[in-house]
Amino acid sequence: MPEDIAALLRRALAGERAAVRALIDALAPVVQARVARMLLRRRAPQRDIRQETEDLVQEVFVVLFADSARALRQWDPARGMSLPNFVGLVAEREVISILRSKRRNPWTEEPMLDEELDPKHGEQPSAERLFEDREALAALLAAIRARLGDRGMLLFQWLVVEGRPVEEICAALGMTPDAVYAWKSRLAKLVREVAEDLASDPGLSPRIPSSKVKP
Amino acid sequence: MKDDDLLDALGRAARKDDRLADPRWDALARGELSDEEIKTLAEGSDAARDAVEAFRPLGEPTRARLTEQALAALGAQNPGAAPAEVVRRKHPRRALFVLLAACLAALVAFVWLARNDAGPPLPAYALAVEGGDRPFRADTPSPDEPRLAPGSRLSLSIRPAADVLGAVEARAYSIRDGVVAPSRPRIEIAASGAMLVTGTREELFPDVGPGRLQIVILVGRPGTLPEHTPAAAELAPEGPPRAFQVLRAAVWLTDPNER
Numbered sequence: 276m277p278e279d280i281a282a283l284l285r286r287a288l289a290g291e292r293a294a295v296r297a298l299i300d301a302l303a304p305v306v307q308a309r310v311a312r313m314l315l316r317r318r319a320p321q322r323d324i325r326q327e328t329e330d331l332v333q334e335v336f337v338v339l340f341a342d343s344a345r346a347l348r349q350w351d352p353a354r355g356m357s358l359p360n361f362v363g364l365v366a367e368r369e370v371i372s373i374l375r376s377k378r379r380n381p382w383t384e385e386p387m388l389d390e391e392l393d394p395k396h397g398e399q400p401s402a403e404r405l406f407e408d409r410e411a412l413a414a415l416l417a418a419i420r421a422r423l424g425d426r427g428m429l430l431f432q433w434l435v436v437e438g439r440p441v442e443e444i445c446a447a448l449g450m451t452p453d454a455v456y457a458w459k460s461r462l463a464k465l466v467r468e469v470a471e472d473l474a475s476d477p478g479l480s481p482r483i484p485s486s487k488v489k490p
Numbered sequence: 491m492k493d494d495d496l497l498d499a500l501g502r503a504a505r506k507d508d509r510l511a512d513p514r515w516d517a518l519a520r521g522e523l524s525d526e527e528i529k530t531l532a533e534g535s536d537a538a539r540d541a542v543e544a545f546r547p548l549g550e551p552t553r554a555r556l557t558e559q560a561l562a563a564l565g566a567q568n569p570g571a572a573p574a575e576v577v578r579r580k581h582p583r584r585a586l587f588v589l590l591a592a593c594l595a596a597l598v599a600f601v602w603l604a605r606n607d608a609g610p611p612l613p614a615y616a617l618a619v620e621g622g623d624r625p626f627r628a629d630t631p632s633p634d635e636p637r638l639a640p641g642s643r644l645s646l647s648i649r650p651a652a653d654v655l656g657a658v659e660a661r662a663y664s665i666r667d668g669v670v671a672p673s674r675p676r677i678e679i680a681a682s683g684a685m686l687v688t689g690t691r692e693e694l695f696p697d698v699g700p701g702r703l704q705i706v707i708l709v710g711r712p713g714t715l716p717e718h719t720p721a722a723a724e725l726a727p728e729g730p731p732r733a734f735q736v737l738r739a740a741v742w743l744t745d746p747n748e749r
Contacts, residue, residue, distance in 0.1 A: 436505055467496055
C-alpha cells in the first residue's frame with residue numbers, strides 16, 4: 276500500500292488517470308477479499324463464485340465512485356480508520372445490501388428469537404465440558420451455524436469470531452449500538468442453549484428441531 | 491461459566507476453525523503468492539478450490555474496466571445535467587454475449603425505428619419495495635407501508651413483465667403534500683431492463699423530515715421522460731395519457747425519537 280494513500284486519493288479524485296489506476300490497484304484486493312469472504316461464508320451454493328465475486332467487486336467500485344466519488348470523499352483519516360479498511364467496510368455494506376435485494380426479504384426469516392429458543396430454566400448447565408473437547412466444540416459451532424440465518428451468521432462472525440468493534444458493525448449494517456448489543460445477548464443465549472442441548476446428548480450430535488433450521 | 495465467557499471460548503474455537511481467516515487469502519488477492527503456494531491452498535476440498543477462484547487476483551481487463559468506469563464517473567461532474575445517475579451493470583465474462591445481444595438489439599431497433607416513429611413499446615413495469623420495518627408489493631394497495639428509521643435501507647426493484655429491447659430510462663421523484671421534488675438516487679439498469687434502486691434513508695431522502703412520502707418512478711424510452719419536474723397532477727394515476735410509465739409507492743420516514 277502506498278505510504279501516502281491520502282495524496283493518491285486526492286490525485287485520483289482530481290481525475291488523474293494514473294492515480295485512479297493506482298488507487299484501484301491498491302484497493303481492489305481489499306474489496307475483493309471482503310467480497311469473497313462474505314460470499315464464501317454464505318451457505319447458499321454459489322452459481323459461479325468467480326463471476327459473483329467479480330460482479331460484486333465491480334458494483335462496489337461503482338458505489339465508491341458514484342456521485343463524483345461521494346463515498347470515497349467521506350473518508351476522513353482523522354477518524355483513525357485507514358482508507359483500505361474504510362473501503363472494505365463500504366464493500367461489506369454494499370454486498371449486504373446487494374445480497375439482501377436479490378432475495379425477497381431474507382432477513383425477516385430469522386429463526387433465532389428469544390421466545391423461540393425454548394429456554395430450559397432450572398437445568399443445571401453442563402455445557403462447560405464442551406469447551407474442553409475439540410470435537411464437541413466443532414459440533415457446537417456447526418449447531419450454532421445451523422440455527423442462524425444470514426444476518427445472525429454475519430453478526431456471529433463479526434462479533435464473536437472476529438471481535439469487531441460495535442461501532443464498525445453499526446456503520447456497516449446501519450444498526451444502533453443497542454441493537455448490536457441485543458444481538459450479542461441473543462447469540463450468547465443461543466450458545467448456552469445449544470451447548471446445554473449437546474451436553475445432555477451422550478453422542479454429542481446436534482439435536483436441532485427441524486423447524487428451527489434455516490433452509 | 492458466564493454467557494460472555496462461553497461466547498469468547500466459542501469465538502476462539504471458531505477462529506481456529508476459520509480457514510478464511512488465513513492471511514494467505516489476502517496475499518492471493520494481492521497477487522503475492524507463487525503458483526506452488528496457490529496449489530497448496532487449493533488442495534483438500536471443493537471449498538478450498540472455490541476460495542482460490544474467489545480470491546484469485548483480478549485480471550488486467552477487469553482492472554482496466556474499473557479504471558475507465560471510475561474515470562467516467564469522476565468526469566461526469568455536471569450537477570443538474572440529469573435527474574438521476576444511471577449505472578448499467580456489467581458482467582465481465584458475459585461481455586461477448588452482451589456485445590452480441592447489443593448488436594442484435596441495435597439491428598432490431600434500427601429496423602423498428604425505420605418503420606415506426608417511436609421505439610418499441612415497453613412492457614409493463616412493476617415496482618416492489620423492500621426494506622424498512624416491513625416489505626410489501628407496491629402494485630397492490632396495502633396499509634403496510636414500509637417504515638424507515640434513520641439508517642434503514644430501502645430497495646426498489648422495478649421489473650418489466652418481459653425483457654426490454656432497446657434503451658430505457660428512469661427518473662425518480664418524491665411527493666409530499668402535493669409537492670413534487672426530484673430525487674437523484676443511483677438507478678442500476680440491467681440488460682433485461684430491470685432496475686434497482688437501493689440506499690439508506692439518508693441517501694434516498696436527504697433533508698426530508700419524518701412523515702409519509704410518495705416515491706414516484708418514471709420509466710420510458712429516451713426522450714419520452716419530462717424535461718422538467720412535473721406537477722403532481724401529471725403523475726396522478728388518473729392523469730393525462732403519457733408516453734412513460736408511472737410507478738408509485740409510499741413509505742414512512744419515522745421520527746428519529748420514535749422507538
